[in-house]
Amino acid sequence: MQGGGMEIFMADQLKDIAMRIASLRDICDLSLEEVANQMEISTEEYEEYEEGKKDFSISFLCKLADIFGVDVLDLMSGDSPTLSMCSVVKKGEGYRVKRNSRYNYKHLAFTFRNKMAEPFMVTVDPTDEPPVMNTHKGQEFDYVVSGKMQFFIGDISYVLEAGDSVYFDSSLPHAEIAIGDKPTKFIAVVIKP
DSSP, X not given: OOTHHHHHHHHHHHHHHHHHHHHHHHHTTOOHHHHHHHHTSOHHHHHXXXXXXXXXXXXXXXXXXXXXXXXXXXXXXXXXXXXXXXXOOOTTOSEEEOOSSSEEEEEXXXXXXXXXXXXXXXXXXXOSSOOOOBOOSSEEEEEXXXXXXXXXXXXXXEEEETTOEEEEETTSOEEEEEOSSSOEEEEEEEEOO
């Protein structure tokens, strides 16, 4: 899809995720305030997420999945994976999640239940916009597959190229931006605490 079609797809996906989050909160018998406090955001901001008015980062969804005791894919897709022995994803495949114009995620273990880590193939498109810092509990390992990127953590940054990797405390503010005029691809493994 291109142009307006992609925006409609993303808006529909956003509304679907918002509906699942609101339903899971009700099932868990948690108030808006309780979840907002656990997410360390205001109740008003959390309510915007549940209403589909605010876009989700992967780190936000990982935090919510932990609170609700579900797999992050349950929030993203509504599917409930059942495999617990192995998950095979063929080249170029994976559960696609395009959360904004900068990052495109493919979940690389989307059929595996009760994962201790969340592996993604991430494509970062070049942009002139400043990096948007994210945080989430646990640790993360990023391995650059192609391209060149600037990795930001706290007040410092590193330039990483194909073959380079970084392992870090993901509770610290972090972000990645592509350097040059081509997208950067990297494998991100989010390790739960």
